[in-house]
Amino acid sequence: MKRSFPLYIICMVLLTLAVSGCSFYDSQPEILKSYPYKTAPSQTIRTEKHWVMLNSAYADTDYTISFTDDLKTEKSVYSVSQVSIWYIDANDTGIFWCEKSDDFYTYKLYEFETCEIGEIFRASVSDGFQPQNVGIFLKKAYYCAIDYEMQTVSVLVYDTEAKTSSVYYSEKYMEEKQPYLINLKDEYLSFSCSRHVIVFDLRSGDTVFESVLPESINYLFCVSYGIINDECALYFADNDSESIGILKKGENSILSVFTFAENHYAFHDVIEYRNGHIYWIDQANVSGAVSDHYRFIDYDVKKRKPTETYRTFDFCFAGNDMFILRFNKSGDYTHIDLCRYVRRIRLLGII
Numbered sequence: 001m002k003r004s005f006p007l008y009i010i011c012m013v014l015l016t017l018a019v020s021g022c023s024f025y026d027s028q029p030e031i032l033k034s035y036p037y038k039t040a041p042s043q044t045i046r047t048e049k050h051w052v053m054l055n056s057a058y059a060d061t062d063y064t065i066s067f068t069d070d071l072k073t074e075k076s077v078y079s080v081s082q083v084s085i086w087y088i089d090a091n092d093t094g095i096f097w098c099e100k101s102d103d104f105y106t107y108k109l110y111e112f113e114t115c116e117i118g119e120i121f122r123a124s125v126s127d128g129f130q131p132q133n134v135g136i137f138l139k140k141a142y143y144c145a146i147d148y149e150m151q152t153v154s155v156l157v158y159d160t161e162a163k164t165s166s167v168y169y170s171e172k173y174m175e176e177k178q179p180y181l182i183n184l185k186d187e188y189l190s191f192s193c194s195r196h197v198i199v200f201d202l203r204s205g206d207t208v209f210e211s212v213l214p215e216s217i218n219y220l221f222c223v224s225y226g227i228i229n230d231e232c233a234l235y236f237a238d239n240d241s242e243s244i245g246i247l248k249k250g251e252n253s254i255l256s257v258f259t260f261a262e263n264h265y266a267f268h269d270v271i272e273y274r275n276g277h278i279y280w281i282d283q284a285n286v287s288g289a290v291s292d293h294y295r296f297i298d299y300d301v302k303k304r305k306p307t308e309t310y311r312t313f314d315f316c317f318a319g320n321d322m323f324i325l326r327f328n329k330s331g332d333y334t335h336i337d338l339c340r341y342v343r344r345i346r347l348l349g350i351i
Contacts, residue, residue, distance in 0.1 A: 001011070003004075003171060005185055008018065009273065011243075012119045013303050014042050016112045022109070025298075025322055025343050025344075029324065029339035029340055029341045030289065030339060030340045030341075030342075031322075031328070031338070031339050032071060032338045032339060033335050033337070033338045034328060034335050034336070034337050034338075035335060035336045035337075035338070036083035036334065036335060036336075037333070037334050037335060037336060038057065039055070039091070040055070040056075040325070040335070040336035040339070041053035041054060041055050041100070041314075041325065041336075042054055042055060042056045042313075042314065042325075043088060043314050043325075044091045044314060044323060044325055044338060045088070045089065045316055046316055046317075046318035046323055047090055047092045047318070048091075048318075049069060049092045049349045050067045050068065050069055050090070050092065050112075051068045051069070051071060051087075052065070052066075052090040052095055053065070053067065053068070053074065054064045054085060054088050054097075054228045055123050056085070058238040060284070061080045061081060061082050062079070062080075062083065063079065063080050063081075063083065063085045063099070063241065064076055064078070064079045064270070065077055065088070065095060065097065065110065066298075067077075067090075067095070071338070073258070075341075077095070077110050077115075077117070078090065078097060078108075078110060078117060080099060080207045082101060082102075083099040083100060083101045084099065084100050085097055085098070085099045085100075086098075086100075086132055086268050086269075087134050088134070089135045089136045089184065090136060091136050091138070091153060092110065092112060093111065093113075093136060093138065093139050093160055094109050094110050094111040094112055094136060094141070094160060095109070095110040095126060095136075096108075096109045096110075096120075096134045096135070096136045096141045096143075097134060097287050098132040098133075098134050098143070100125070100132060101125075103124065103125055103126075104122050104123065104124060104125060105121075105122065105123045105125065105130040105132065105135065106119060106121075107119070107121040107122070107143050108120060109136075109141055109158065109160070112246075118163075120141065120143070120158050120165065121143060121156070121165070123143060123145065123146075126146055126340065128146065128148050129146070129178070130144075130145060130146060130181075131143075131144040131145070131146075131179070131181050131182065133181050133182045133183060134182075134184075135182060135183070135184025135185075136184070137184060137186075137187060137189075137202050139159065139160045139161055140157050140158065140159055140160065140168055141157070141158040142157050142158075142160075142161065142168065142182060142183060142184055142189060143155075143156055143182070144156070144180055144182045144191070145173075146173055146180060147173070147263065148173070151172060151173045151194045152170050152171070152172060152173055153170065153171050153172075153173050153180045153194075154167045154168075154170040154171075154337060155167070155168040155169045155170070155182060155189070155191055156168065160271070160329045167197040167273050168200075169198075171193045171194060171196065173193045173194075177194040177195050178219075179192070179220055179221075181220065181221075181222070181223065182193065183222060183223050183224055183225075184202075185224065185225070185272060185274070187202045187203045188200070188202070188208070188227065189202055190200060190209075190223040190224065190225050190232065191223075191306075192213075192220055192223050193219070195213040195215075196210075196211075196213075197209070197210070197211050197212070197213060197223055197232060197234075197273075199223075199225045200211045201230065206336065207232075208225075208227075209225060209230065209231075209232060209249050210249065210250070211232070211247055211248070211249055211250055211251055211252060212251050212252040213234075213236075213252065213254075214253055214254060215245070215252070216238050216239070217234075217236045217237070217238055218236075218237050218238055218239065219237040220234060220236045220237075221235040221236060221237070221242075221266065221269035222235040222266070222270055222271050223302065224271050224272050224273040224274075224278070225273065226273035226274060226276070227274075228274075228275065228276055229246075229273075229276065230249060231246055231247060231248045231249060231303070232246070232247045232273070233246060233247075233257075233271055233273035233278045234243070234246070234247055234254060234309060235266050235270075235271045235280070236254070236268060240262060240264060241256060241259050242260045242266075243256050243259045243260065244255075244256075244257055244258040244259075244266075244271060244280070245257055245258075245300070246301070257278070257299065257301060257304065258278075258297075258299060258306065260282075262325060263284060263285045263286055264282055264283065264284050265282075265283050265337055266280040266281065266282070266283070267281035267282070267283040267313065268281070272315075272317070274317065276300065276301055276302055277298055277300055277301065278299040278301060279293065279296070279297065279298055279299070279315060280296075280297050280299075281294055281295070281296055281297070281312065281313055281314065281315065282294070282295045282297050282308075283295075286320055286331055289333065290333075291311050291327035292311065292332040293325075294302060294311065295308050295309060295310045295311070295312060296308070296309040296310060296312035296315055296324060296326075303349050309324070309326070311326050311327040311329070312324050312325070312326040312327075313325055313326070313327075313330075320341055320342065320343040320344075321331060321340050321341065322340070322341040322343065323338065323339065323341075324338075324339050324341070325337070325338055325339075326339060336345050
C-alpha cells in the first residue's frame with residue numbers, strides 16, 4: 001500500500017531544502033528593458049509596487065531619482081548637481097538617500113503617499129565624517145550619525161507617520177576605532193561601532209547577533225548578516241589587503257573567504273550575504289573600457305567558489321528574483337540592460 005505524506009511535512013521539506021542552499025538562479029537572465037547609456041539607471045531597487053532608479057553618468061556629479069511601476073513610463077522625483085549619492089534605499093513607503101556636497105551630508109526622504117521630499121538630517125562636513133549608509137523598513141527610515149559634541153554614535157530612526165526622529169541604539173564615540181556604519185537588508189539591521197558588530201531584528205526588536213572585531217582589522221567597509229548561517233560577512237581591510245570574511249557569533253576572529261587583487265574593490269563598498277552566498281560587484285581601477293571595469297560575483301561560501309558575470313555593475317534582490325544592470329553584449333556598449341534572474345529550488349536533483 002502506498003503511503004502518503006501530510007502536506008505540512010512536504011512543505012517543511014521544501015522549506016528546509018530552500019534555506020539549506022538547495023537553490024540556484026537561472027544561468028541566463030531575462031532582459032526586462034534595454035536603455036541608451038546616457039539615460040540608463042546606475043542603481044535600481046525593486047519594491048513590491050515600484051522600480052526605483054538612481055541615474056548618474058560615469059564620474060558625474062549630477063543625479064536624478066525616479067520610479068516606475070511598469071518600466072515604461074518613469075516619473076522623476078528629484079534632481080541635484082554637484083553632490084555624490086552612493087547610498088539609497090527604498091520600499092513602498094518612500095525613497096531614502098544621503099547626498100554629500102562640499103559642505104554638508106544631507107539625508108532626504110521622498111514619500112510616495114504625499115509625493116513630497118523632506119530633509120531628515122543634515123551635518124556639516126567641516127565637523128567631521130558622517131556615515132552615509134541608509135535603510136528603510138516598513139514605515140521607518142534608518143541612518144547612522146556621529147554627535148561629536150556629545151561623543152556618541154547612534155542609529156537613528158525616522159518615523160514617517162509621526163514625522164519624528166529618535167535614537168534606536170547608541171554607543172560611545174571612539175575616534176581611534178572607526179569606522180561606523182549600518183546595513184539594512186530585509187528586517188535585519190547590522191551596525192558596527194568601536195569594533196563592536198551587532199545585528200537587530202527590526203520586527204521583533206531582538207538582538208540576533210553580537211561579536212567583536214579582531215584588532216588586525218584596520219577598516220571595515222560593510223557588514224551583511226546571513227540569517228541561514230547566523231553569521232556576518234564582512235568587507236574589510238587589514239595591513240596587507242582588502243578581503244571578505246566571515247565573523248561568527250560571539251567570536252573575534254575572521255575566516256577569510258576572498259582577497260581582492262591589487263586595484264580591485266567592492267563597488268560602493270557593498271556586499272550582501274544571503275542563501276549561503278555572498279554577492280558583490282568587483283570594480284577594477286585599471287585602464288581600458290569602462291564596461292570591462294565591473295563584474296558581478298556570486299560566491300558560494302560552502303563550496304568556496306566564485307561565479308563571475310562580466311560587464312555587470314549593479315544588483316538587487318526582491319523575493320525569489322535577482323536583478324542586475326549590465327552593459328549590453330552587442331559590443332559597442334552603448335546600451336544598458338536591466339535583467340532578471342529567477343531563483344529556483346532543486347529537490348533531490350529534480351527541479
